[in-house]
Amino acid sequence: MTTIELEERLKRIEEALLILVQQKTVKEWYSTAEAAEILGKAEWTVRENCRLGRVNAEKRPCGRGRSLEWIISHDELQRIRNEGLLPDPRVIRRQRR
Numbered sequence: 001m002t003t004i005e006l007e008e009r010l011k012r013i014e015e016a017l018l019i020l021v022q023q024k025t026v027k028e029w030y031s032t033a034e035a036a037e038i039l040g041k042a043e044w045t046v047r048e049n050c051r052l053g054r055v056n057a058e059k060r061p062c063g064r065g066r067s068l069e070w071i072i073s074h075d076e077l078q079r080i081r082n083e084g085l086l087p088d089p090r091v092i093r094r095q096r097r
Helices: 003-024 032-039 043-051 074-083 089-096
Strands: 029-031 057-061 068-073
Touching: 029 032, 029 074, 032 043, 032 068, 032 074, 043 068, 068 074
Parallel strands: none
Antiparallel strands: 029 068, 057 068
16 A cells, blocks of 8 residues: 555544544534434424423523523433423423313
8 A cells, every 4th residue: 555545544544533533423412403403303403392392401691682592401312212292392291271
């Protein structure tokens, strides 16, 4: 193998490793955009599920004045993947009446 071939192969290996590291990086908190990408859903859907209480999420300042944005913990993301969304509280209230 020539030096050029070895350099090209090393470059491909480094690129593959970078992709793997990016895919497997675990964060403590995820934005709705990141969660949507991980779950394969639209960002609007994730935000709406947070608003409706179907996802245990918190709000944090987002740098735009007093507005807040939803953040979802890694543990909650794993729970959603394994168990699905929490029941819709609006439906539960209707059934109790």
